[in-house]
Amino acid sequence: xxxxxxxxxxxxxxxxxxxxxxxxxxxxxxxxxxxxxxxxxxxxxxxxxxxxxxxxxxxxxxxxxxxxxxxxxxxxxxxxxxxxxxxxxxxxxxxxxxxxxxxxxxxxxxxxxxxxxxxxxxxxxxxxxxxxxxxxxxxxxxxxxxxxxxxxxxxxxxxxxxxxxxxxxxxxxxxxxxxxxxxxxxxxxxxxxxxxxxxxxxxxxxxxxxxxxxxxxxxxxxxxxxxxxxxxxxxxxxxxxxxxxxxxxxxxxxxx
Numbered sequence: 001x002x003x004x005x006x007x008x009x010x011x012x013x014x015x016x017x018x019x020x021x022x023x024x025x026x027x028x029x030x031x032x033x034x035x036x037x038x039x040x041x042x043x044x045x046x047x048x049x050x051x052x053x054x055x056x057x058x059x060x061x062x063x064x065x066x067x068x069x070x071x072x073x074x075x076x077x078x079x080x081x082x083x084x085x086x087x088x089x090x091x092x093x094x095x096x097x098x099x100x101x102x103x104x105x106x107x108x109x110x111x112x113x114x115x116x117x118x119x120x121x122x123x124x125x126x127x128x129x130x131x132x133x134x135x136x137x138x139x140x141x142x143x144x145x146x147x148x149x150x151x152x153x154x155x156x157x158x159x160x161x162x163x164x165x166x167x168x169x170x171x172x173x174x175x176x177x178x179x180x181x182x183x184x185x186x187x188x189x190x191x192x193x194x195x196x197x198x199x200x201x202x203x204x205x206x207x208x209x210x211x212x213x214x215x216x217x218x219x220x221x222x223x224x225x226x227x228x229x230x231x232x233x234x235x236x237x238x239x240x241x242x243x244x245x246x247x248x249x250x251x252x253x254x255x256x
Contacts, residue, residue, distance in 0.1 A: 030085075030254060031085040035237045036235060037056070037057055037229070037235070038239060039056075039236065039237070041239065044242065045078070049078055049211035050072070052070065053071075055067055058234075063256035066229065070222040073205055073210060073211045075215075076211040077103060078106075079107070079108045079240060080096070080100070081098045082106075083109070084111035085111060099188070101140065104213060107186070107214070108245065109239070109240065110253065111188055111239075112237060113185065113187060113230065113232075113237070115129065116128065116230075117132055117185070118182045118183065119171060125228060126232060127232060132168045135153040136167075136169065138199035139161065140198045142195050143194055144163075144194070177206070179204050180204075184201065185201055186201060186215075186238050188200040203215055203216075216240065
């Protein structure tokens with residue numbers, strides 16, 4: 001046998017052996033491969049409404065935890081697969097729930113971030129900031145052409161917001177409620193498909209341990225640290241998963 005043929009056979013055998021041992025092939029690119037910041041929220045299972053939040057920064061090919069983990073709350077009914085940067089989980093494995101409008105679940109998956117917002121005129125953050133006014137609402141009305149958008153009634157008309165349950169200045173519309181005093185948009189359902197869930201934010205909790213209608217809530221100190229740290233130039237992403245799904249997916253999704 002010619003030397004070149006021997007080398008070819010040796011290389012073929014080596015590649016076959018590596019495949020058999022599970023050596024990974026070149027990984028397919030993911031939409032968040034260029035993220036340099038990652039916010040990881042883990043909950044015990046699909047029906048849990050409390051969990052932890054940990055910040056991570058990219059270091060080389062891996063992730064490094066930033067600061068200590070913090071307590072958070074999510075939807076009163078738990079979590080469900082949302083629509084974001086991750087592959088669509090149509091019915092979820094093992095019958096996992098899928099996010100729907102009004103289900104009381106926070107969306108699970110990997111999500112881009114939108115604007116920060118709050119009651120103050122400005123905030124200590126590098127995210128684009130929306131200073132909320134009394135006439136601003138997030139539209140959660142199925143079938144509305146403005147579904148899943150924050151709008152100003154001065155621009156779209158009072159009729160467009162009259163059925164929305166999401167006034168953004170909750171302090172003025174909901175007996176001094178401070179939950180939206182600081183927060184940012186989690187870009188769930190970015191195509192604004194009606195009925196698939198709307199107005200998903202990270203915001204302040206009403207009280208420690210109190211769940212939400214579908215957002216992720218936290219203490220003021222946790223939110224302030226997040227807002228000061230997040231940098232759109234570093235392409236941050238927000239990841240929320242039950243612990244078992246995190247273990248199942250973290251290698252394939254290249255998560256910390």
